[in-house]
Structures are given as structure tokens and as C-alpha cells.
Amino acid sequence: MGTQATGSPEGMRVLVVEDDRSIADSLVRGLRQAGYTAEGVRTGRAALAAPSSDAVLLDLGLPDIDGVDVCRRLRARSDVAIIAVTARGEEADRVVALDEGADDYLVKPFGLAELLARLRAVLRRRRPVGPEILRHGPLALDLRTHLVTVGGRPVALTPKEFGILECLAADPGRVMSRQQILERAWDAHWYGPTKVLDVHIAALRRKLGAPGLIETVYGHGFRLGAVQEYP
Numbered sequence: 196m197g198t199q200a201t202g203s204p205e206g207m208r209v210l211v212v213e214d215d216r217s218i219a220d221s222l223v224r225g226l227r228q229a230g231y232t233a234e235g236v237r238t239g240r241a242a243l244a245a246p247s248s249d250a251v252l253l254d255l256g257l258p259d260i261d262g263v264d265v266c267r268r269l270r271a272r273s274d275v276a277i278i279a280v281t282a283r284g285e286e287a288d289r290v291v292a293l294d295e296g297a298d299d300y301l302v303k304p305f306g307l308a309e310l311l312a313r314l315r316a317v318l319r320r321r322r323p324v325g326p327e328i329l330r331h332g333p334l335a336l337d338l339r340t341h342l343v344t345v346g347g348r349p350v351a352l353t354p355k356e357f358g359i360l361e362c363l364a365a366d367p368g369r370v371m372s373r374q375q376i377l378e379r380a381w382d383a384h385w386y387g388p389t390k391v392l393d394v395h396i397a398a399l400r401r402k403l404g405a406p407g408l409i410e411t412v413y414g415h416g417f418r419l420g421a422v423q424e425y426p
């Protein structure tokens with residue numbers, strides 16, 4: 196699991212579908228200044244032919260294809276975030292666009308700040324969630340129910356123990372420093388002694404009953420190790 200900040204524009208691609216060149220240019224410019232990778236197209240046909248993006252800002256009043264139809268076709272083939280754009284008064288179009296898979300809508304004229312806020316919100320909602328179950332050898336962690344099993348045997352852990360294990364299992368084999376584990380399993384700003392971690396690790400090892408599963412990497416921290424055998 197990454198630690199990517201939610202709603203960050205870095206690396207996010209936005210396609211602006213707008214036939215009014217001056218509006219399109221200013222939107223593309225504004226999005227780029229905000230850190231997005233933005234491109235503009237002026238027709239529905241070009242929108243459907245464009246490379247895939249993370250979000251589409253879709254004017255519903257296009258010269259060639261009905262914008263609602265473009266929305267439906269984009270949605271049919273991907274889960275791209277779609278914000279429909281309409282002129283004031285076109286309420287019926289907005290409703291249809293939402294029914295056809297748009298995530299949100301904006302009414303012209305709108306400011307860049309509002310667009311950026313809506314965009315952050317739809318991208319946050321669309322951000323794919325990681326796997327619900329982390330597995331490593333005999334170990335399985337259900338992130339939703341917090342059920343942990345070793346070789347199919349349920350293991351009861353405290354919330355802190357679960358947090359430590361989750362941190363290690365998120366990237367098996369990678370050494371996590373004491374500080375990293377404390378920040379993840381305790382809170383973002385742990386300034387206390389890191390010795391407290393050893394107590395929890397010892398308890399965790401005992402409960403898991405799989406020797407070698409949690410390896411100490413001296414001078415660095417801990418990681419999940421390869422497990423040859425387990426009870």
C-alpha cells in the first residue's frame with residue numbers, strides 16, 4: 196500500500212473535452228498550473244479516440260456527438276472519473292449525464308477553484324482501493340475485518356499488533372524501520388521510546404507461532420521473512 200496523498204494531482208491525467216477554444220485553453224492552462232497533466236480536445240469523436248486518462252471534464256454541448264452519448268461510451272469502457280459540464284438551465288442534461296455514469300457536474304460559468312475542488316473529490320472517490328487481504332506464506336490479514344490467520348488458524352491480535360503486522364505485510368521483504376512502524380501503527384508523530392515496539396513484536400511472534408515470520412534486521416528494523424514451515 197502506498198502512502199500517496201489523496202487527491203494529489205501529480206501524475207493525474209485530465210482530458211478536457213470542450214469545443215469553445217478559449218474556455219478549453221484556459222481550463223487546460225489552469226489544470227497544468229495546478230499540477231495535472233492536461234490535454235484538450237474539441238469533439239466527442241476526439242474524446243473517444245484520446246488515450247485513457249484519470250479524469251474527463253466533459254462539455255455536454257459538443258458539435259459532433261451528443262455529450263451524454265460520449266459520457267455513456269466512456270463509462271462503458273472504463274472507470275475514468277467524469278465531470279459533466281453544462282450551460283446554465285440544462286438541468287435535464289445534467290440528470291441524464293449523472294444517470295449515464297458521470298461522477299459530478301459543473302454549470303458554466305465556473306471558476307478554476309471550484310473545478311479543482313470537484314476534481315480532487317471525484318479522483319479521491321475513484322482511487323482504487325488496495326487488496327482487502329494481505330498474504331505472505333501462511334499468513335493472511337483481512338484488512339476489512341482485521342481477522343488474521345496463520346495456516347488457516349485464526350490468531351487474536353490487539354489493535355497495535357495488527358497495525359504492526361499490517362505495516363510489515365503491506366510490503367513483505369522490505370525492511371521497515373522502528374520509526375516507520377511506530378508512525379503507522381501508533382500515530383503519525385511518535386516521539387516516544389521505540390523500545391515499546393519490541394514488546395509488541397515479541398508478543399506478536401508468540402501469537403503467530405511461525406518462527407522466522409517476523410525477522411529482526413539488526414540496526415535497521417523488521418521485515419516479514421520467508422517461512423519454511425509452520426505449525
Ligand code: CA
Nearest residue numbers: 214254256257
Ligand atoms: Ca459546447
